[in-house]
Amino acid sequence: MTRNEGTGLSLILQQPKTFSSQVMDTFYTVSILMGLMCLLLCLWCAWLLSRHLSQPVHQLDEAMGEIKKGNLEIHMETDREDELGRLTESFNRMTEEYRQNLVRSVARQRELNETQLRMMQAQLNPHFLYNTLDSMKWLGVTHHVPQVATLATDLAVILRAGISGSEFITLEDELELVDRYIDIQSLRFEDRFTCEIDVPDRLQSCLVPKLVLQPLVENAIIHGVVDREDGYIKLQAEEQEGDLLLSVYDNGCGIPPDVLARLNSKDQKIPGEHLGLFNVSSIIRLHFGEKYGISAETTPGDGSCVRLLLPIQKKENNNA
Numbered sequence: 001m002t003r004n005e006g007t008g009l010s011l012i013l014q015q016p017k018t019f020s021s022q023v024m025d026t027f028y029t030v031s032i033l034m035g036l037m038c039l040l041l042c043l044w045c046a047w048l049l050s051r052h053l054s055q056p057v058h059q060l061d062e063a064m065g066e067i068k069k070g071n072l073e074i075h076m077e078t079d080r081e082d083e084l085g086r087l088t089e090s091f092n093r094m095t096e097e098y099r100q101n102l103v104r105s106v107a108r109q110r111e112l113n114e115t116q117l118r119m120m121q122a123q124l125n126p127h128f129l130y131n132t133l134d135s136m137k138w139l140g141v142t143h144h145v146p147q148v149a150t151l152a153t154d155l156a157v158i159l160r161a162g163i164s165g166s167e168f169i170t171l172e173d174e175l176e177l178v179d180r181y182i183d184i185q186s187l188r189f190e191d192r193f194t195c196e197i198d199v200p201d202r203l204q205s206c207l208v209p210k211l212v213l214q215p216l217v218e219n220a221i222i223h224g225v226v227d228r229e230d231g232y233i234k235l236q237a238e239e240q241e242g243d244l245l246l247s248v249y250d251n252g253c254g255i256p257p258d259v260l261a262r263l264n265s266k267d268q269k270i271p272g273e274h275l276g277l278f279n280v281s282s283i284i285r286l287h288f289g290e291k292y293g294i295s296a297e298t299t300p301g302d303g304s305c306v307r308l309l310l311p312i313q314k315k316e317n318n319n320a
Helices: 021-068 083-122 126-142 146-162 171-188 214-225 257-264 272-288
Strands: 168-170 193-198 207-209 231-240 243-250 293-299 303-311
Touching: 021 083, 083 272, 126 146, 146 171, 168 171, 171 193, 171 207, 171 214, 171 231, 193 214, 207 272, 214 231, 214 243, 214 272, 214 303, 257 293, 272 293, 272 303
Parallel strands: 193 231
Antiparallel strands: 168 207, 231 243, 243 303, 293 303
16 A cells, blocks of 8 residues: 555555465365375385396306206296396306306216226236246246247336326336337237327427327327338327427328217217227326317328327426
């Protein structure tokens, strides 16, 4: 209200209320209800999001619990394409790889147990064999048959090495056993083949499983040069990318293609006449892993070459 002193009039300005108190009460009530609905909606969305994230994590936790109990057949199904989906797929791959590794480990342990059993069987009553060979040697000396004495002596040395407790020997000692074996076969086949050994001195101290070269040389003789009058065998050792590569060449009839394919694929189903090569490859893989073992090829001129790859180990660094 404004009063004019000159005229004595008063100017009154009155603004009507836009909303009545009842309308305002209704407005406040609706606002509160809408706020509560928004809060409930946010809580529901948060619950859904939490469930969407926590459920697969909970399932992973339950699956890991099953793995701890020894259930390796557990497999989680998922159709998610986000990080949790990829995590689930990684878990499935890890479980499958673990199961496969366990199967391979059990198979490898079974093979190792069988090998140890064969070794123990080979050690039964060795004194009887020693006495028999000693009798053969003196019988040859007495009757002036040096070949019999040589055979008995060489065989006794090989037999003693085969049943000795040491699992690894130096390459130098292994080559001495190979020399003994070649002497025996030379007498048997009347010197129809020659054998050359080319091994650098620096590799002579490398450790190898004992009697690992004899089956390779035997294969070259029996399946290679046995029918030739000018048979030739060469045993060679070299270092290849930090590993020891032993090669046995021959100028014989070569290795049949099916056996060659199995040797190079490390197939365990090798025919019985090549059982020695299979045993050597199995022993090497059991000791050192799948990278190592035997490979073979047919060389020009119908000969063959069998190679054996081993890690280089020195005596001072090995407790075997």
